[in-house]
Amino acid sequence: MTLAALAERWWRRVAIAPGTALPQRRLFLLPTRFGLGWALLFLLLLLFGINYQNTLAYVLAFWLFGLGVVALLRAWRNLLGITPTLRLPHEVFAGGEARLGVALAGGRPRTALELHAGDASARIDLPEGQGEAILALPAPVRGEQRLPLLRLETRWPLGVVRALAWLESDERLLVYPRPQYDDEPEHRHAGEGLEATDFAGLRRAQPGDSPARLAWKQWSRTGVLAAKAFSLPPRQQLWLDYDACRGDPERRLSLLCARVLAHHLAGDRYGLRLPGGTLPQGEGPHQRRQALAALARFSPAGERGAER
């Protein structure tokens, strides 16, 4: 086991769960590089005072020492007792980013708090004792994922010491497949009746709309991105079938994902057939959520599919 992994294991052991006030035992103080420099500075001034028998240099050196100690306590106090709560992102598609909201409540004003998760970081001040920071976590792959270990830290007030605490949540982040709009004709037929022909008007564009359906002309005229909606003369009864798609499993899932989004937008009734499970036909946001979740949770070996 590498050192980093060992460290991470230890951090997870000392991490707090969201919703608990940060206790003293889970709060750590580490000197920063500038803090080590500060210690050197203190020694330098002390030597200066000794060698030149200079009283004011003594005073300044001791004051720097005192400032270091007090900064330690102030940094500790700045972090102590903060209650973090997590707000999971509404929906995340692979390849995008998960905007994780971390609400911090501190009771008293706090300054210059930093949140880190991997490479993502955010800074926040809590002048009224509470606030919310948004961490943009990268979500490269689909599936049910653990939230990364979050680090809450502060270098306030002098930057000589870093107070830090780890935050771990049991909640899972469900990352939907990256939607892939494929307009190769051989796949078109997979969703029969997709070709709605009757133009029914414009509606506000949403992420995931097919570029072919976006009303570019209106956009250039008005600056509002709209999508063309087509009505399907009879309500289509659609089955989106895994086996009808081509390519490797991830690609198929991406295509299905895009279709789910498209059919949802078109207001279709659709069902999902995956190896190992079937989602009955349905419509509306609930259906959409269930379909996307099924796609996100699907494992190609086929043991787990759609739940119902």
Added chain:
Amino acid sequence: MKRRMTGSVGSEAVLADGQTLSGAMLRQLFFGQCLVLALHLAWMPTWLAAIALLVAGYRYLQLRRRLRRAGVLLRLVGVGALTGGLWLHYGTLGQMEAMIGLLLGVYLLKLLETHTRRDGRVVVAIGLVATTVAFLHDQGIPMAAGGLVVLAWLVHSLVWLSGGDPRRAWRESAWLLLLSAPLMLMLFAVFPRLGPLWNLPQADRASTGLTDEIAPGDIAQLSRSDARAFRASFDGLEPAPAERYWRVYTLSDFDGERWRRTTPERLAATLGRPLGEFVVEGRRSPWLDGEPRFETELLLEPDSRPWRPSLGAPLATDESLRFLADGTLEGTSPLASRSLLRTSSSGRAPANPDPAGPAWHAMLPAESNPRTRELAERLWRESGGEPRAFLAAVMARFGEAPFRYTLSPPRLTSANRVDEFLFESRAGYCTHYASALAVMSRAAGLPSRVVAGFLGGERHPDGHFTIRDYDAHAWVEVWLDGAWQRIDPTAAIAPERIEEGPQAVGDGREAFLADAPFSPLRMREVGWVNRLRLDWERMEYRWQRGVIGYQREARNALMARVTARLHALWDWLVGLVPGRGWLGGMLGLLTAAGAAAGLAGLLRLVWRHHREGRDEALRIHRLQNWLARRGLGPWPGESPSAHLRRVAVDAGDAGPALRDCAHHLERLRYASMDQKERRERTRQLSRRVAEVRSRLRRRLRRLPRREGGGAGAGGVAS
């Protein structure tokens, strides 16, 4: 498009990219530099301020996108110009001042390459070093106050660099400084004072006060200056005005025009004798002993010469110094900063013969000042070869009408200056008269020397004396009756100089303080100005003595006093306790009451523990409360065991323990059992309760707290 990059609007330390320092922050750093520079500027070349302005101007233009970031070339040019300038200014870079200048210059130039938070912190750290270096120049009250302002500003810069807005940063800086001040004071008092660990380059000091060679005319230069030479206070006896003769140098080498000091090294080389006969290093004078008359504490100003004044001949000091055979003192090195010195001295001219011998002290150049010699020989004959009568005759002559005492005498230019003074100008001050008297004594064959030092000093209301440059004086010592005798010709002609100082001399007073046109000493007659000046000087003296002089001895004395106080306090307490008088009784009663309260508290704890062990209902009730605090409380009307069972469903590995608790509770309540079984079951119950707590605690830590408080686990149970 006018885009404002400098940040009078923004209050963030960094720009939106989270890295680059904002204009407001740079301005903050620049003001910090200006403050640090202000501490130095009285001692350093003024063109350093120009560097600061140039660098700030460059950064300003750069932030407004008119210039590019300073490249390596520009920075190198900057450093090169700085070094060149310093070299031109000082002629060398090895000197202390040049090194300080280098530090300051680099500190100012650093702003050119200050872009990130880290750079900003480095600038602040260099600023702190530069502030400390400023204390080498001076450690007075103004410097200390300036240092405090700089420290506050720099701390504010650091806090602001860490985040937040400037207003909040000011509040935080104030807290930091306030909270750390007691710690600083404690460390300052307790930290052991060490001697210098190694030698460092010292700043050069202009010589103030006396030089070691005088010609008639020199000391009048000193009367033009109000610079402070040293300060003194006395333990016990204070000298009367006519006794305040501070000896510094003896001048025994006369070339016809000037009197020169002969150092022990020169004497030893000239006379071909070992150095040890002329100077000995130590804490006690090897030449003299006897009862010291004055115990003096001197606060010496820094000086490039190692002279140390003493009231009469020095007998002992509190640090190792060079005791010269002529009854003067010398330090082993020049004083780079103010320092304290305690001496005890005789108050009189030394009684020991000078090892250089009487002949050395009766030498005169053969052809110089013929008229003076002639006069001396005539007076010697008239006094019948009696030294005292001869000296009295000379002094009487000085006291006669044509001689006058003036601070601005006519210049003497001839080779025979003493002749010119005695027979032509007949106007002069201490140097002229001392020089003439010494020449005449020597001409009469009496060993004599001129002593350069100070006479008088201003006595402050609190008892300390300030001796200034204008108090410089010269007088004569003549070897008579087996001891050196102090003879001051000034006393004969201008007794007011002895009693009241040079400001009392009416003649030529335009020369007095001529070089110090704004000196507050000129306002002696204006009552409130003088009071203000005296108050300030008293405060300054206390500051210097107390804080600056807080070195080894002072600290050790303070620590000894503190421990002694603590001991006394302890003894006092011990003396009180065993029923001595009503106070002791009260104290004893209080102690007993405190002990009883403590015991009662302890008993209560033990009893509670005991009861808990017995009363399973209470135990379970506590557990329920504990669960309720974690959002798993009982529903209204739910029995304890039902509650525990309900919670157990969703409690993971704590489930079995919870069910056991419910089971034991029911058994204990309703089943008939004997005493032994009951005890056994109670013990099991309490073990289970503990288990529930530890397991649930671990589990809850991993789970986020559910919404909805009391019905926490209900989602599963329903």
